[in-house]
Amino acid sequence: MPKTLQYRDGAVIYFAGETNSEKIYLLQSGKVNLSYQDIENGENILDSVQKGEFFGVKSALGKYPREENAIAYQETTVMAFVVSEFEQLASSNTRIIMKMLKVFSNQQRRVHQQIANIMEKEGYNPENPEQSLYNVGEYYLKNKRFSQAKYIFGRYLTYYPSGKNAAKAAQNMQVTENSGQEAMPPPPPIRRKSSIGQAVAGENSSATAKAYYDAVSFISQGKFQQAFVALNQIVDAKEDLEYMAKSTYEIGRCLFMMNKFDECIQHFTIMITSYPKHPNLGDALYFIGQSHENRGMKDMAIVFYKKILSMIPDQEEPVHQKAKKALSSLGGA
Incomplete structure (x- = not known):
């Protein structure tokens, strides 16, 4: 029922x-x-x-x-x-x-129109359907839409078994199958253009990086309000996407440490929506669960701990272990 x-x-x-x-x-x-x-x-x-x-x-x-x-x-x-x-x-x-x-x-x-727009930007040739089909597969693979990429590469190999991209399509098929079970390698550092047009790696000694690590230092000293203010300044400045994402997560941590549980839940919910592939996604869910638990919402906390276990099945991951322990303490295991 x-x-x-x-x-x-x-x-x-x-x-x-x-x-x-x-x-x-x-x-x-x-x-x-x-x-x-x-x-x-x-x-x-x-x-x-x-x-x-x-x-x-x-x-x-x-x-x-x-x-x-x-x-x-x-x-x-x-x-x-x-x-x-x-x-x-x-x-x-x-x-x-x-x-x-x-x-x-x-x-x-809508999806077909978006794909057509993408392929047109990349020099799409309607007279070359073989290359166009392969390009669609590569686009899905690049964006980690593995089930769609696998289907497209499978169609390519069916229609063009001896095509010029057949070997690559077969190799990409294997990548999509492996990615269904394992996470893809972490993405390269976010790159941005400096004022003189040079590409600069995300990890650098910029003023933004220094401000971020100073804020993290405040957290380690228990100065959560000072860290909260500094991290919000980084986010508001919008100068470095990588440190904006990192700071957004740390802001949520500060809210939790300051016992602002409602604000913590709201903040991390927005973060998850804005950064669905954030490397600290599991930890954000854990803080949401902990916030619900501190608010006396046991059932909601259990929901989030179970989500962590289903999304991060690796029992060696610290957040998996924390969620499992928290779930057990609530009798939800």
């Missing part, structure tokens, strides 16, 4: 990249926003789910990781279906099928 679930304002229903994606949701009341990155320009897009609409359908039916964050923005009630329950409901209600097909069709047209 479908389950009725309640979410508070700011609660995360699921995250982009989450592999435990067997549930489909129906919004009954409240407000849910879906946030994801535009494949054309990398900007964050926010879509509102309307009352009576399903969400989380594609990843659940396709059995691939979630493609977006789903966050409640007020007191919200949803119905959660497992795939078999949804299929049974849809099979007896053609209106649901037609509504979902309309949504999927609009999404597909």
Whole structure:
């Protein structure tokens, strides 16, 4: 039977990249926003789910990781279906099928237009479909959309088994298969242009870096308010993307250390939406769970600890161990 679930304002229903994606949701009341990155320009897009609409359908039916964050923005009630329950409901209600097909069709047209724009910028030649198909696969691979990349490279090898990119396509297929089980190597340091046009690595001795490490030093000394002010200055300056991301995480830590648990939850929720691939994502979830626990919201804390264990299955990871211990102490193991 479908389950009725309640979410508070700011609660995360699921995250982009989450592999435990067997549930489909129906919004009954409240407000849910879906946030994801535009494949054309990398900007964050926010879509509102309307009352009576399903969400989380594609990843659940396709059995691939979630493609977006789903966050409640007020007191919200949803119905959660497992795939078999949804299929049974849809099979007896053609209106649901037609509504979902309309949504999927609009999404597909939008994605196709974005891909066409990308390929046009990169010198797309409509008279060379072989190269165009391979380019689409490479684009998905570069953006770590591994299931889509695998499908495209598979189609390429089917249509052009002796094509000029066949060897590369086969090699990339192997990369996508490995990436389904293991994380890709960490991305290179963010690079930015200096005032004289030179590329500068993210780790440097710039004034921003010094300000960041001074702020971290304040944290180690227990001077959380001073660190909070310094870190916000780095974020507001917008001079270095790498240190903006690092500072955003440390701001959340400061809020937690200052016992500002509501603000901590709100801050990290926004951070997760803005930086869905942040290297400290697991730790951010842990602080959200700890904040809920300190607010007496045991059930919400358990939800976040379980999310950490599902997203970071490596038992050697410190955040996995912390989440497991916290979950056990609450009787949720």
